[in-house]
Amino acid sequence: MLGMLTGLAAGVAAGCAGCAAVRPTSQFFGPTLAYGSDPGQMAFTFDDGPNDPHTLHLLDLLNKYNAKATFFLIGKYVRKRPDIVRTIKQGGHAVGNHTYNHPNLLFTPLDRLQQELEDCNKALEDAVGAGDPLFRSPFACRRRRVLRAAHALGLAHVMWSVTAYDWNAKSSQAIITNVVRRVAASRRRRAEVILLHDGNYVGFGADRSFTVEAMRVLLEKYSAQGKQFVSIVELAV
Numbered sequence: 001m002l003g004m005l006t007g008l009a010a011g012v013a014a015g016c017a018g019c020a021a022v023r024p025t026s027q028f029f030g031p032t033l034a035y036g037s038d039p040g041q042m043a044f045t046f047d048d049g050p051n052d053p054h055t056l057h058l059l060d061l062l063n064k065y066n067a068k069a070t071f072f073l074i075g076k077y078v079r080k081r082p083d084i085v086r087t088i089k090q091g092g093h094a095v096g097n098h099t100y101n102h103p104n105l106l107f108t109p110l111d112r113l114q115q116e117l118e119d120c121n122k123a124l125e126d127a128v129g130a131g132d133p134l135f136r137s138p139f140a141c142r143r144r145r146v147l148r149a150a151h152a153l154g155l156a157h158v159m160w161s162v163t164a165y166d167w168n169a170k171s172s173q174a175i176i177t178n179v180v181r182r183v184a185a186s187r188r189r190r191a192e193v194i195l196l197h198d199g200n201y202v203g204f205g206a207d208r209s210f211t212v213e214a215m216r217v218l219l220e221k222y223s224a225q226g227k228q229f230v231s232i233v234e235l236a237v
C-alpha cells in the first residue's frame with residue numbers, strides 16, 4: 001500500500017487562510033492522498049503531537065476498539081518525548097513527518113524546508129528506527145516545491161477529506177457534530193480521512209481533552225456501523 005502511495009508520488013488551520021482557501025482534497029499542488037477507496041474503512045489522523053497526556057489517552061481509546069490511526073508528529077516534540085512515539089508505534093499506528101518546528105512552508109526557503117523534513121525524519125529514526133513514509137504539511141500549506149521536497153525523501157503527501165475543527169472547538173460535542181455531519185454529507189463512496197489534533201504546535205502540553213472525549217463517542221458510533229479504523233499505511237487507495 002505504501003509502495004502505491006509513494007508511487008503516486010504522493011490544517012486547514014488558523015493563520016494560513018491563503019492555503020485554507022484551497023480544498024484539502026485538491027491535487028493542484030501535486031499528488032496528494034486525501035481519502036481511500038473502501039467505504040468500509042475510516043482513517044483518523046492526529047497532528048501536532050506527541051503530547052502528554054492526551055496522546056496516551058487517545059492510544060488507550062484506540063486500543064480498546066482495536067483501531068489503528070496515523071499521527072503526524074512535530075520533530076522537536078518527538079525529541080522531547082520519544083517514549084510516547086515508541087508507544088504509538090507499539091500500538092500498530094503509523095507515524096508521519098509534520099516537520100521539525102512546524103513552520104509555515106509558504107514562506108520557508110528551500111534549504112530550510114529540506115532541513116525541516118530531514119530533522120523530523122532523524123528524530124523519528126532515533127525514536128523508533130524509522131517513521132512511516134508519510135508527510136503532512138503544517139497549516140495545510142502546499143506549494144509544488146514543498147511536495148517535491150517531500151517526495152524526494154520518499155514521503156507521500158497526506159491531507160484529509162473531513163475536518164473536525166477541533167483546534168478551536170468549545171466542547172467535545174462540537175467536534176463530534178463537525179465530524180458526523182461531514183461524514184454523513186459526503187455522498188461519495190470512499191474512506192474518509194479525518195483531521196484531528198492530539199497536540200498543538202504553539203506549545204507542548206496543550207489540552208486536547210475535547211478531542212479525546214469526541215473520539216470516545218466517534219469510535220463507539222462508527223464501530224457500531226462496522227467501520228474498520230485503519231492507519232494511512234493500511235488505507236486502500
Ligand SMILES: [Zn+2]
Nearest residue numbers: 047048138139
Ligand atoms: Zn500541524
